[in-house]
Protein backbone atom coordinates (compact mmCIF):
# COMPACT_ATOMS: atom_id res chain seq x y z
CA UNK A 664 0.00 0.00 0.00
CA UNK A 665 1.30 3.43 -0.95
CA UNK A 666 0.48 6.37 1.32
CA UNK A 667 1.35 9.79 -0.04
CA UNK A 668 1.94 12.57 2.47
CA UNK A 669 2.05 15.98 0.81
CA UNK A 670 3.82 18.77 2.65
CA UNK A 671 3.31 22.38 1.58
CA UNK A 672 7.08 22.77 1.73
CA UNK A 673 10.12 20.52 1.86
CA UNK A 674 10.44 21.35 5.54
CA UNK A 675 6.86 20.32 6.33
CA UNK A 676 7.25 17.02 4.42
CA UNK A 677 10.62 16.37 6.10
CA UNK A 678 9.05 16.77 9.54
CA UNK A 679 6.32 14.31 8.49
CA UNK A 680 9.02 11.86 7.35
CA UNK A 681 10.95 12.27 10.61
CA UNK A 682 7.75 11.44 12.51
CA UNK A 683 7.31 8.22 10.54
CA UNK A 684 10.90 7.21 11.37
CA UNK A 685 10.59 8.34 15.00
CA UNK A 686 7.41 6.29 15.49
CA UNK A 687 9.30 3.15 14.51
CA UNK A 688 12.15 3.99 16.91
CA UNK A 689 9.71 4.80 19.75
CA UNK A 690 7.84 1.54 19.29
CA UNK A 691 11.05 -0.54 19.13
CA UNK A 692 14.10 0.91 20.89
CA UNK A 693 16.42 -1.57 19.16
CA UNK A 694 14.97 -0.93 15.71
CA UNK A 695 17.05 -1.58 12.61
CA UNK A 696 16.80 1.47 10.37
CA UNK A 697 17.88 1.58 6.73
CA UNK A 698 19.33 4.97 5.84
CA UNK A 699 19.97 7.00 2.71
CA UNK A 700 22.16 9.95 1.77
CA UNK A 701 21.77 12.73 -0.82
CA UNK A 702 19.96 16.04 -0.46
CA UNK A 703 16.50 14.69 0.21
CA UNK A 704 16.94 13.31 3.76
CA UNK A 705 18.97 16.23 5.16
CA UNK A 706 16.07 18.16 6.70
CA UNK A 707 14.54 14.96 7.98
CA UNK A 708 17.82 14.14 9.76
CA UNK A 709 17.83 17.67 11.23
CA UNK A 710 14.37 17.05 12.64
CA UNK A 711 15.45 13.68 14.09
CA UNK A 712 18.38 15.46 15.77
CA UNK A 713 15.96 18.03 17.19
CA UNK A 714 13.77 15.21 18.55
CA UNK A 715 16.82 13.55 20.10
CA UNK A 716 17.93 16.82 21.73
CA UNK A 717 14.41 17.35 23.05
CA UNK A 718 14.55 13.88 24.66
CA UNK A 719 11.77 12.55 22.43
CA UNK A 720 13.80 9.71 20.86
CA UNK A 721 17.02 7.84 21.52
CA UNK A 722 19.23 5.94 19.07
CA UNK A 723 21.14 4.21 21.89
CA UNK A 724 20.08 0.71 20.85
CA UNK A 725 19.27 1.44 17.23
CA UNK A 726 21.24 -0.27 14.46
CA UNK A 727 21.58 1.23 11.00
CA UNK A 728 22.38 -0.03 7.52
CA UNK A 729 22.99 2.44 4.73
CA UNK A 730 22.00 1.87 1.14
CA UNK A 731 25.21 2.64 -0.66
CA UNK A 732 28.70 4.08 -0.95
CA UNK A 733 30.88 5.33 -3.78
CA UNK A 734 33.68 3.02 -4.84
CA UNK A 735 37.10 4.56 -4.30
CA UNK A 736 36.22 7.01 -1.52
CA UNK A 737 37.57 6.38 1.98
CA UNK A 738 35.20 7.04 4.91
CA UNK A 739 37.05 10.26 5.75
CA UNK A 740 36.65 11.67 2.21
CA UNK A 741 34.23 14.58 2.49
CA UNK A 742 32.06 13.29 -0.37
CA UNK A 743 31.87 9.71 0.94
CA UNK A 744 28.53 8.61 2.28
CA UNK A 745 30.20 7.50 5.51
CA UNK A 746 31.31 11.11 6.04
CA UNK A 747 27.84 12.38 5.08
CA UNK A 748 26.12 10.16 7.64
CA UNK A 749 28.47 11.21 10.37
CA UNK A 750 28.05 14.91 9.60
CA UNK A 751 24.29 14.88 9.06
CA UNK A 752 23.16 12.47 11.77
CA UNK A 753 25.48 10.14 13.65
CA UNK A 754 27.72 12.71 15.35
CA UNK A 755 24.70 14.60 16.68
CA UNK A 756 22.73 11.73 18.24
CA UNK A 757 23.47 8.94 20.73
CA UNK A 758 23.83 6.13 18.20
CA UNK A 759 26.71 3.73 18.91
CA UNK A 760 29.03 4.05 15.88
CA UNK A 761 29.67 0.30 16.16
CA UNK A 762 25.99 -0.22 15.33
CA UNK A 763 26.15 1.80 12.10
CA UNK A 764 26.89 0.08 8.82
CA UNK A 765 27.78 1.28 5.35
CA UNK A 766 29.37 -0.56 2.45
CA UNK A 767 33.06 0.23 2.30
CA UNK A 768 34.02 2.18 -0.80
CA UNK A 769 37.49 0.67 -0.69
CA UNK A 770 37.33 -3.01 0.21
CA UNK A 771 37.47 -5.80 -2.32
CA UNK A 772 34.77 -8.48 -2.03
CA UNK A 773 32.65 -5.92 -0.22
CA UNK A 774 29.33 -7.04 -1.69
CA UNK A 775 29.44 -10.42 0.06
CA UNK A 776 30.48 -8.85 3.38
CA UNK A 777 27.65 -6.32 3.19
CA UNK A 778 25.11 -9.03 2.31
CA UNK A 779 26.21 -10.83 5.48
CA UNK A 780 25.88 -7.59 7.52
CA UNK A 781 22.34 -7.04 6.25
CA UNK A 782 21.47 -10.69 6.90
CA UNK A 783 22.87 -10.47 10.46
CA UNK A 784 20.49 -7.58 11.26
CA UNK A 785 17.59 -10.02 11.22
CA UNK A 786 15.38 -7.66 9.22
CA UNK A 787 15.16 -3.92 8.61
CA UNK A 788 12.21 -2.25 10.39
CA UNK A 789 12.10 0.81 8.18
CA UNK A 790 14.07 1.63 5.04
CA UNK A 791 14.51 5.26 4.06
CA UNK A 792 14.88 5.97 0.33
CA UNK A 793 15.40 8.93 -1.95
CA UNK A 794 14.71 8.56 -5.67
CA UNK A 795 17.07 9.39 -8.53
CA UNK A 796 15.90 11.44 -11.50
CA UNK A 797 16.11 8.20 -13.47
CA UNK A 798 14.12 6.24 -10.88
CA UNK A 799 17.04 4.62 -9.10
CA UNK A 800 16.70 3.59 -5.47
CA UNK A 801 19.92 3.08 -3.61
CA UNK A 802 22.26 3.06 -6.58
CA UNK A 803 20.24 0.44 -8.41
CA UNK A 804 20.23 2.08 -11.80
CA UNK A 805 17.75 1.39 -14.65
CA UNK A 806 18.54 -2.09 -15.91
CA UNK A 807 17.08 -5.22 -17.44
CA UNK A 808 16.57 -6.84 -14.03
CA UNK A 809 16.10 -5.93 -10.36
CA UNK A 810 19.34 -6.77 -8.47
CA UNK A 811 18.56 -9.05 -5.51
CA UNK A 812 21.64 -8.51 -3.38
CA UNK A 813 24.45 -6.00 -2.88
CA UNK A 814 26.20 -5.24 -6.12
CA UNK A 815 28.92 -3.19 -7.70
CA UNK A 816 27.18 -0.65 -9.92
CA UNK A 817 28.36 1.44 -12.85
CA UNK A 818 26.71 4.81 -12.31
CA UNK A 819 24.80 6.15 -15.30
CA UNK A 820 25.68 9.48 -16.91
CA UNK A 821 22.48 10.99 -15.51
CA UNK A 822 23.42 10.01 -11.93
CA UNK A 823 26.98 11.29 -12.39
CA UNK A 824 25.55 14.55 -13.76
CA UNK A 825 23.11 14.86 -10.85
CA UNK A 826 25.74 14.15 -8.22
CA UNK A 827 28.42 16.37 -9.74
CA UNK A 828 26.80 19.27 -7.86
CA UNK A 829 28.56 18.02 -4.72
CA UNK A 830 32.03 17.77 -6.30
CA UNK A 831 34.44 20.45 -7.54
CA UNK A 832 34.18 19.03 -11.08
CA UNK A 833 32.31 16.26 -12.90
CA UNK A 834 35.57 14.33 -13.43
CA UNK A 835 35.89 13.88 -9.66
CA UNK A 836 32.55 12.06 -9.30
CA UNK A 837 33.17 8.33 -8.79
CA UNK A 838 31.79 6.25 -11.66
CA UNK A 839 31.07 3.19 -9.53
CA UNK A 840 29.25 2.50 -6.31
CA UNK A 841 28.29 -0.39 -4.09
CA UNK A 842 24.56 -0.62 -3.50
CA UNK A 843 22.22 -2.68 -1.43
CA UNK A 844 20.06 -4.75 -3.81
CA UNK A 845 16.40 -4.19 -4.62
CA UNK A 846 15.62 -7.65 -3.19
CA UNK A 847 17.06 -6.51 0.15
CA UNK A 848 15.21 -3.18 0.08
CA UNK A 849 11.96 -5.07 -0.59
CA UNK A 850 12.49 -7.21 2.52
CA UNK A 851 12.17 -4.25 4.92
CA UNK A 852 8.99 -4.04 7.02
CA UNK A 853 8.23 -0.50 5.94
CA UNK A 854 9.51 1.93 3.31
CA UNK A 855 9.79 5.69 3.73
CA UNK A 856 10.58 7.58 0.52
CA UNK A 857 11.39 11.30 0.50
CA UNK A 858 11.42 13.47 -2.63
CA UNK A 859 11.34 17.21 -3.13
CA UNK A 860 11.15 19.73 -5.95
CA UNK A 861 9.69 19.85 -9.45
CA UNK A 862 12.65 17.85 -10.77
CA UNK A 863 11.29 14.72 -9.08
CA UNK A 864 7.67 15.16 -10.21
CA UNK A 865 7.79 13.15 -13.47
CA UNK A 866 9.73 10.24 -12.03
CA UNK A 867 7.50 9.98 -8.95
CA UNK A 868 4.46 9.60 -11.22
CA UNK A 869 6.23 7.00 -13.36
CA UNK A 870 7.44 5.07 -10.32
CA UNK A 871 4.09 4.82 -8.55
CA UNK A 872 1.60 4.91 -11.44
CA UNK A 873 3.54 3.59 -14.44
CA UNK A 874 4.38 0.00 -15.37
CA UNK A 875 6.56 -1.96 -12.95
CA UNK A 876 9.83 -2.35 -14.81
CA UNK A 877 13.54 -2.52 -13.93
CA UNK A 878 13.94 0.42 -16.30
CA UNK A 879 12.33 2.45 -13.49
CA UNK A 880 13.78 0.66 -10.45
CA UNK A 881 11.53 2.46 -7.92
CA UNK A 882 8.44 1.09 -9.69
CA UNK A 883 9.07 -2.21 -7.91
CA UNK A 884 7.75 -0.48 -4.77
CA UNK A 885 4.25 -0.91 -6.22
CA UNK A 886 4.72 -4.59 -5.31
CA UNK A 887 5.93 -3.88 -1.76
CA UNK A 888 4.19 -6.14 0.75
CA UNK A 889 3.79 -3.49 3.48
CA UNK A 890 3.32 0.23 3.64
CA UNK A 891 5.32 2.62 1.46
CA UNK A 892 5.04 6.14 2.88
CA UNK A 893 6.00 8.83 0.37
CA UNK A 894 6.72 12.21 2.00
CA UNK A 895 7.07 14.88 -0.64
CA UNK A 896 6.39 18.55 -1.23
CA UNK A 897 3.75 19.98 -3.57
CA UNK A 898 6.27 20.57 -6.35
CA UNK A 899 7.42 16.93 -6.37
CA UNK A 900 3.81 15.74 -6.32
CA UNK A 901 2.58 18.12 -9.02
CA UNK A 902 2.43 15.54 -11.85
CA UNK A 903 0.73 12.93 -9.61
CA UNK A 904 -1.76 15.58 -8.49
CA UNK A 905 -2.55 16.48 -12.07
CA UNK A 906 -2.89 12.92 -13.41
CA UNK A 907 -4.16 11.10 -10.30
CA UNK A 908 -5.82 13.67 -8.05
CA UNK A 909 -7.57 10.90 -6.12
CA UNK A 910 -4.21 9.57 -4.90
CA UNK A 911 -3.35 12.53 -2.66
Ligand code: F6R
Nearest residue numbers: 699700701702703793794795801
Ligand atom coordinates in the same frame (compact mmCIF):
# COMPACT_ATOMS: atom_id res chain seq x y z
C1 F6R B 1 21.55 7.86 -1.61
C2 F6R B 1 20.83 7.07 -2.60
C3 F6R B 1 20.27 7.70 -3.84
C4 F6R B 1 19.60 9.05 -3.61
C5 F6R B 1 19.05 9.61 -4.91
C6 F6R B 1 18.40 10.96 -4.72
O1 F6R B 1 21.97 7.06 -0.53
O2 F6R B 1 20.71 5.91 -2.44
O3 F6R B 1 19.34 6.81 -4.40
O4 F6R B 1 18.55 8.89 -2.69
O5 F6R B 1 20.08 9.71 -5.83
O6 F6R B 1 19.36 11.89 -4.34
P1 F6R B 1 18.97 13.35 -3.85
O7 F6R B 1 18.25 13.19 -2.57
O8 F6R B 1 20.30 14.04 -3.66
O9 F6R B 1 18.13 13.94 -4.93
